[in-house]
Amino acid sequence: MASHAAMQVTLHVWRQRSRDEPGRMVAYPGVEVSPDMSFLEMLDELNERLTARGEEPIAFDSDCREGICGACSLTVNGIPHGPRKGTTVCQLHLRSFRDGDEIFVEPWRARAFPVVKDLVVDRGAFDRIIAAGGFVSVRTGGCPDANAIPVPKAAAEAAMDAASCIGCGACVAACPNAAAMLFVGAKVSHLRHLPQGRAEQDRRALSMVRQMDAEGFGNCSNYYECEAVCPKEISVQVIAELNRDYLKASFLHGERKAAGGGGS
Amino acid sequence: MTKLDSRVPGGPIETKWARHKAELKLMSPANKRRHRILVVGSGLAGASAAASLAELGYPVLCFCFQDSPRRAHSIAAQGGINAAKDYPNDGDSVWRLFHDTIKGGDFRAREANVHRLAEVSGSIIDQCVAQGVPFAREYGGLLDNRSFGGAQVSRTFYARGQTGQQLLLGAYQALARQIGLGRVTMFPRTEMLDVVVVNGVARGIVVRDLVSGRIESHAGDAVVLATGGYANVFFLSTNAKGCNVTATWRAHRRGALFANPCFTQIHPTCIPVSGDHQSKLTLMSESLRNDGRIWVPRTPGDSRRPDRIPEEERDYYLERRYPSFGNLAPRDIASRAAKAVCDEGRGVGPGGLGVYLDFAGAIRQLGEATIRERYGNLFEMYERITGEDPYRRAMRIYPAVHYTMGGLWVDYDLMSSLPGLFVLGEANFSDHGANRLGASALMQGLADGYFILPHTIGHFLATARLEKVDAGGAEFRRAEGEAQARVKRLLAVNGRRTVDSIHKELGRLLWDHVGMARERGGLEDALRRIPELRERFWSDVRVLGSGEELNQSLEKAGRVADFLEFAELLAADALYRDESCGGHFRVEHQTEEGEAKRDDARFCHVAAWEHAGDGRPAVLHQEPLTFEFVHLATRSYK
Numbered sequence: 001m002a003s004h005a006a007m008q009v010t011l012h013v014w015r016q017r018s019r020d021e022p023g024r025m026v027a028y029p030g031v032e033v034s035p036d037m038s039f040l041e042m043l044d045e046l047n048e049r050l051t052a053r054g055e056e057p058i059a060f061d062s063d064c065r066e067g068i069c070g071a072c073s074l075t076v077n078g079i080p081h082g083p084r085k086g087t088t089v090c091q092l093h094l095r096s097f098r099d100g101d102e103i104f105v106e107p108w109r110a111r112a113f114p115v116v117k118d119l120v121v122d123r124g125a126f127d128r129i130i131a132a133g134g135f136v137s138v139r140t141g142g143c144p145d146a147n148a149i150p151v152p153k154a155a156a157e158a159a160m161d162a163a164s165c166i167g168c169g170a171c172v173a174a175c176p177n178a179a180a181m182l183f184v185g186a187k188v189s190h191l192r193h194l195p196q197g198r199a200e201q202d203r204r205a206l207s208m209v210r211q212m213d214a215e216g217f218g219n220c221s222n223y224y225e226c227e228a229v230c231p232k233e234i235s236v237q238v239i240a241e242l243n244r245d246y247l248k249a250s251f252l253h254g255e256r257k258a259a260g261g262g263g264s
Numbered sequence: 265m266t267k268l269d270s271r272v273p274g275g276p277i278e279t280k281w282a283r284h285k286a287e288l289k290l291m292s293p294a295n296k297r298r299h300r301i302l303v304v305g306s307g308l309a310g311a312s313a314a315a316s317l318a319e320l321g322y323p324v325l326c327f328c329f330q331d332s333p334r335r336a337h338s339i340a341a342q343g344g345i346n347a348a349k350d351y352p353n354d355g356d357s358v359w360r361l362f363h364d365t366i367k368g369g370d371f372r373a374r375e376a377n378v379h380r381l382a383e384v385s386g387s388i389i390d391q392c393v394a395q396g397v398p399f400a401r402e403y404g405g406l407l408d409n410r411s412f413g414g415a416q417v418s419r420t421f422y423a424r425g426q427t428g429q430q431l432l433l434g435a436y437q438a439l440a441r442q443i444g445l446g447r448v449t450m451f452p453r454t455e456m457l458d459v460v461v462v463n464g465v466a467r468g469i470v471v472r473d474l475v476s477g478r479i480e481s482h483a484g485d486a487v488v489l490a491t492g493g494y495a496n497v498f499f500l501s502t503n504a505k506g507c508n509v510t511a512t513w514r515a516h517r518r519g520a521l522f523a524n525p526c527f528t529q530i531h532p533t534c535i536p537v538s539g540d541h542q543s544k545l546t547l548m549s550e551s552l553r554n555d556g557r558i559w560v561p562r563t564p565g566d567s568r569r570p571d572r573i574p575e576e577e578r579d580y581y582l583e584r585r586y587p588s589f590g591n592l593a594p595r596d597i598a599s600r601a602a603k604a605v606c607d608e609g610r611g612v613g614p615g616g617l618g619v620y621l622d623f624a625g626a627i628r629q630l631g632e633a634t635i636r637e638r639y640g641n642l643f644e645m646y647e648r649i650t651g652e653d654p655y656r657r658a659m660r661i662y663p664a665v666h667y668t669m670g671g672l673w674v675d676y677d678l679m680s681s682l683p684g685l686f687v688l689g690e691a692n693f694s695d696h697g698a699n700r701l702g703a704s705a706l707m708q709g710l711a712d713g714y715f716i717l718p719h720t721i722g723h724f725l726a727t728a729r730l731e732k733v734d735a736g737g738a739e740f741r742r743a744e745g746e747a748q749a750r751v752k753r754l755l756a757v758n759g760r761r762t763v764d765s766i767h768k769e770l771g772r773l774l775w776d777h778v779g780m781a782r783e784r785g786g787l788e789d790a791l792r793r794i795p796e797l798r799e800r801f802w803s804d805v806r807v808l809g810s811g812e813e814l815n816q817s818l819e820k821a822g823r824v825a826d827f828l829e830f831a832e833l834l835a836a837d838a839l840y841r842d843e844s845c846g847g848h849f850r851v852e853h854q855t856e857e858g859e860a861k862r863d864d865a866r867f868c869h870v871a872a873w874e875h876a877g878d879g880r881p882a883v884l885h886q887e888p889l890t891f892e893f894v895h896l897a898t899r900s901y902k
């Protein structure tokens with residue numbers, strides 16, 4: 001049975017009024033929590049108390065709180081989404097911490113994800129990368145029967161493994177190069193495993209990588225920090241698949257710049 | 265009171281939609297470029313509509329309050345999507361899906377709409393597969409199906425436990441493609457605050473940029489609301505934190521009728537509340553009920569560990585009361601039964617608000633490996649949230665508000681009573697009657713967005729005589745001014761109560777009196793107390809910060825202010841509907857065994873409410889429901 005004993009922690013939270021103002025860590029000592037609380041519920045309760053004493057509450061993103069929408073985006077003690085493997089911070093509970101702990105909470109840190117306020121960042125770059133090529137170009141209507149093209153079960157499973165990406169950006173936040181290649185690789189991998197996605201395989205890799213570079217993300221140099229923090233445990237194999245598609249497409253279509261990878 | 269005209273075409277039900285499509289006026293591609301459409305919401309309905317309309321050539325502006333359209337709440341749907349493909353050869357057909365949906369909705373949905381939904385269901389699966397949605401497949405490479413509550417055929421397509429996510433990403437990618445092509449302009453982190461009506465037609469919206477706080481207007485030739493349901497009026501629900509009623513409520517205040525607000529769905533298999541800090545509830549797929557057995561101790565107050573309570577001292581109440589459906593009884597029935605045993609003091613866990621969902625027998629019979637393979641991800645989620653290991657100890661579950669069948673009234677073309685305002689997905693009322701079947705919400709959202717609206721909106725634009733308007737016009741200025749004044753007022757109260765504390769109080773009040781079991785006295789009490797709470801909100805709420813920045817308290821305050829108005833209509837509708845049907849259970853109307861008792865003589869109609877001004881009771885309009893094709897009958901799952 002879960003313990004219901006109260007504990008106390010000290011929170012150090014990044015506060016920043018806006019994109020253009022400098023931020024700083026602010027300490028909130030003596031925060032009373034229950035082990036059954038989620039990490040975000042702790043922030044909710046702290047915000048209630050801050051509001052009561054006239055201090056502005058801490059801004060942070062969250063929506064579904066079930067680990068699927070990808071909105072929540074906190075770095076906890078230096079680790080995007082915190083200490084529990086394969087878990088978004090909205091599903092992290094206080095029983096993963098101990099009475100008296102000091103907990104440091106920061107936003108995603110990456111040039112391509114500017115801070116909007118406190119712990120909220122702008123991840124519009126991810127949407128622009130998808131808009132550049134992360135799709136199959138089909139119109140509504142006139143599609144063949146869903147069973148017209150068989151897809152081997154293994155291919156469908158591999159596509160699904162990659163497609164489970166929630167677009168949270170933890171991979172970028174964890175990477176010393178702030179690379180987005182796990183995110184981009186996941187979409188490229190999802191669609192390259194399916195016959196429906198193969199027609200645009202070359203074009204997709206080229207366009208998405210071009211946009212990724214334009215947004216200011218770095219390149220992969222095989223730290224694998226992204227895989228370690230990914231709440232959906234997406235494998236770095238998708239980066240190898242991205243590199244393969246990108247290189248092949250570059251030769252075929254005359255693009256010279258490689259998408260990174262291949263050791264540092 | 266007026267009788268509403270749903271403009272359902274005549275003729276046999278099988279040919280209504282085909283004939284209607286043939287009769288709808290078309291518009292040339294060159295003309296489409298001159299009609300700008302505003303789409304609010306980017307979930308399954310909104311994203312699929314925005315993408316499909318842009319493909320046709322309309323300039324589209326699309327708005328969502330999330331930081332990206334990919335995060336809309338459709339993403340959280342787990343189980344699957346129904347379609348009458350009959351791939352398993354088990355006797356499914358458009359007719360059967362139509363019939364099951366009408367019956368599941370307890371005969372409170374409009375036949376013609378439901379039949380059309382079943383007709384287009386197959387095309388949805390074709391569309392999604394072409395987009396690259398990785399549905400589950402069999403070894404031969406063809407699509408796999410599973411069965412779901414309320415049906416005897418296997419017609420549910422799924423992508424692991426993440427079907428909503430994969431369908432939404434498919435629609436999002438179609439939308440992203442149009443954004444990349446410059447045909448859709450996307451406004452993320454932008455919340456709609458009002459609809460602008462010019463000469464009786466919806467011609468624009470007022471929005472707030474949630475980052476800069478700027479309030480501005482957009483003009484268009486049609487407005488499409490795909491803004492989801494209102495389950496968060498209960499504070500605790502399985503909806504995402506941001507889900508709200510503001511867009512539909514504001515449209516209601518501008519003239520759109522609100523239909524059947526009392527039709528709310530309570531899902532039986534959610535993780536129980538663990539304390540006052542609880543911010544939302546988490547649903548676990550109903551599929552758990554296939555192998556888990558639901559029980560409570562026979563004796564009230566029995567606090568022994570579940571495995572120490574011997575068989576003969578347990579009450580498997582669903583198996584006892586519904587021997588043929590047992591643990592698989594429909595959602596509304598299973599939820600009410602759980603409440604009943606908890607009311608008797610036999611609930612388990614903190615506060616006695618829980619029942620056991622026990623896999624011990626299934627693990628003994630099938631082995632832990634099989635159970636892990638079937639439900640591993642759900643067990644993991646349960647363990648993450650409760651800290652308890654469901655392989656060793658019976659899970660605790662409790663019902664939670666999950667979906668709302670009511671919504672803005674729409675005609676057959678999905679247009680509300682306010683001309684030019686179209687409403688899709690959970691935000692409208694039309695297809696699920698008084699109870700939605702599992703795996704039908706995804707189907708409806710995509711049917712509306714991909715295959716229905718693109719046809720019907722073109723007819724509206726081709727036939728309506730629309731004058732030129734621009735966002736600088738007088739009506740726009742006035743609506744902007746009102747929205748600004750509301751923001752100022754929220755910031756000026758500076759009282760002592762936080763927004764959440766008032767929202768929680770509203771939620772408790774509704775859960776107690778307008779929740780799973782409703783009766784006249786409780787509803788009247790709620791109707792007295794909601795206005796008092798609203799008063800308290802406006803005199804004592806505290807919203808810090810300014811309106812010219814990202815201010816999440818201010819966003820919440822605006823939404824709760826609207827919930828506080830909407831709640832009254834919800835309770836009034838529940839009081840008006842003096843019968844039990846589907847998710848709406850009036851204690852006064854039940855059989856001797858405690859089953860819902862419909863009153864077809866008095867209530868076989870849609871109750872659609874017109875806003876009559878602040879402080880005045882809403883005015884009732886009725887749309888009679890006629891069942892020409894499915895025989896009105898009592899639901900039985902015994």
